[in-house]
Amino acid sequence: MLTAGIDVGSSTSKAVILQDNKILSYSIIPTSAESADSAQRAFDKALDKTQFISPDDIHWIIATGYGRVVVTFAKETVTELSCHVKGANWLFPSVRTVLDMGGQDCKAIKCDGQGRLLNFTMNDKCAAGTGRFFELIAKVMDLPLSDIGELSLETDDEVRMSSTCAVFGKSEVASLMRQGRNKSDILGGVHTAVSDRIVTLLRRVGITPDLAITGGIARNIGIVKRVEKRVGCRALIPEEPQIIGALGAALFARDRASRN
């Protein structure tokens, strides 16, 4: 049986095509101003990759993410909170806590052994700790986004950031650059400040091992290492951390389709 999950996030749209218990293909594309169009393109791209599956072959489609309600070709919607734990728990059955760090928000989610949502807390009031914040910092420091995590670990004299607000943080980084501070020291300070906020969020929901980190920022080794150090356990990182929400949606679709 073929099912699909579509995750329309603020930065990227993702699609996963599932055949029973196996990921057949997936796609990740930037979300444009038209979320519905992004969802369609992500789905088409994932289908194209399979080379033999057409939309009519898909039994059930579930949409998730902040743009889930505009995905008209989906049969139903499930929140990204439920989808992330569903997907993470399927990949790593020992997972009981998921930290999802996406483009627009940051979520700490707890689940049971079946990947069912038990509790969650979110930061969506503040851009610090989101993908957008790191994009801003990389830009102001004229560095590739993919490099800043690694660089942040190459310091033994990290700066102490006075602000974790994304706007003020960016200004502070620009000011530190003008003062000639070492880039690794600055990035160390930025990553430490963000990690402290993330761990506070995690502690609010309670950390039950194992912990998985999903979302684009899971690729940032500077954040992962600091979070691991603060919570005192290793984090499980999916090979493709950005598709976990879409994967969870595809798994929900599989469950729904088999019930109908």
Next chain:
Amino acid sequence: MVQSTSAKKSLQTTLEVPVLRRKYYAQTLDDSQKGKKVAWCSNNIPSEILDAMDVTGVFLENYATVIASKRLGSGFCAAGEKVGFSQDVCGYARMLMGYVLAKNDAPEAPYGGLAKPDFLLVSANSCDSRLGWFSAMSSVLNTPLYVYDSPSQPDGASNSLVVAEHIETELRNLISFLEKQTGNKFNPDKVRRRMDISRQTSEIMYEISQLRKAVPSPMGSADMFTAVWPSMYLSGTKECEDFYKRLRAEMEERIARKIGIVPEERFRIMWSGIPFWYDMQLINYVENFGGVVALESFYRVRERRIPSQHDDPIKDMALTAVRQHGYPSGISGSIEDLLEAVEEYKINGVILSYNPSCRMLLISQTELQKALEDRGIPTLGLECDMADERTYSEGQVKTRMDAFVERLLAKNS
């Protein structure tokens, strides 16, 4: 953007409240024009005493909710901020300071605005922001202010006779203040008559609270957040008593006919804290999933009012106040009260509003949420101002609500 404000009501009686409210505000303007003394009041100022002193009370916190429910809150808050009040200040206070000091920058005031005050009365109970807010208004309006000190009680002291004596003294001082301001003589018989009606009304409201335990819910919070209004601002009037008699009768009929808020009630939610007045349809949102917000933390009448014990109505009023203002008392008292309500009203989950500009509630909500989660009762915290919709993102709030419902349904599956 929020598209609508008023919650969808299920009971016909509740629909009478907007009419009563409009009439009440029109009456205050009329009284003022006829030369009757007008007091701008905080909540907890006993309207029975105002009536006995022939004073028209205008309750500012209520007017703030009227402004917010008409989606004018942000405009009034911005006017308050323009004259220097920080966004961290209570949303109600910001709006009303905007109304007082920056009328030209604020939107058109609902109900034709407020009757001009001759003096101000503030209760020190529950909220410390009120004291600063009313002091500031007293200063800018050059209007006398009386602070009625009726303290909230620490745990276990809600029936303290010492506190009752203190409140009695405070009530007598309030009466002296009003006699001085109005030149009128206090009429204890008039207070006694109104207190008798208040007591009868309170009995009906206690019964209404009991009726709300029924499954399916005969009246949810979407109705109660409106239906509570007469008890707060028309207390001690026949109009108020009759309203609750009709409400009780309608609820009894719904229970007899098993009419709920939704066709098939799947789960029951409790709302803890102040709602977001600019989007009251959020209370109805869970109905899309077969749920109902069946109870709210503030308006449950927990016990029958004590019978009259003295010839002196002020002594009785002090005893009533010490129970009302002190209950539930302290954090542990609030936790106990909440857990009791969850059990008695068969609540499956609790939504807690976190209002950063309400210090009094913000602190206790964290403790309440933790206590509920520790006992396996699912909770959802929503952080938004009660009046200032600039702090509100409908999409984000509804994602949380959706996930909360998914959590509840997963738990019950």
